[in-house]
Amino acid sequence: MRTPIIAGNWKMNNTIKEALELIEEIKIQNLNENVEAVVCTPFTALKDVKEAIKGTDIKLGAQNMHWEESGAYTGEISPMMLKEIGVDYCIIGHSERRQYFNETDETVNKKIKSALETGFLPIVCVGETLEEREAGKAEEIVKAQVINAFKDIPGNKIADIVIAYEPIWAIGTGKTASSSDADDMCGFIRKTIGEIYSENEKEIIRIQYGGSVKPSNVKELMEKSNIDGALVGGASLKGTDFVKLINF
């Protein structure tokens, strides 16, 4: 049985003050205990949000990290720094990082290994562009991203990794993949994990869908057998909406 995971990716939104107001809004509500709820805040808010969620079941995530433990990498944040704050998760390889900050399959692979070695769980993003989908290449692209991301990662680590399938054309556009298209691709990713590892890892791996998930479509998506959760941008910035997503 895979525990559903709903993660809010706040992206570059919320000052510390705004972050704490949002957390207050979320934590006063009754949250479904059978769903893992994660907030992935900007680096600047991580420490304060960690304090604010103490005593709740809400988990904390970062949105990116460097793979090295320390060194001359101006402007970067190391996995040890995130560990010190007490993050539970880190998003790795989000399409916005791939598109604007030269994230590659190779750096994604390094970051996954580094997060696992440091002691928190990666949420690994994969997904195709609209052009790739229209050219009938979606599966080929996503399969290559998965194979490269999981290079040299042992099967006994699969339970500690979450994959987020986010078709780039559905992010922040209001266009959601249909629940059956999203389920098909999450099933295809699951099959790929089965090919790399075995039937056991194929069943264990948790796969989220991301791209314009909102209270009105979350239930339909979550009912699909290959979708174990959602990585949510816009709708995670409103407390009432995020709570509705957790309580789908």
Ligand SMILES: O=C[C@H](O)COP(=O)(O)O
């Ligand atoms: O990480 C979250 C995704 O990029 C989805 O963003 P969105 O829910 O605003 O479409």
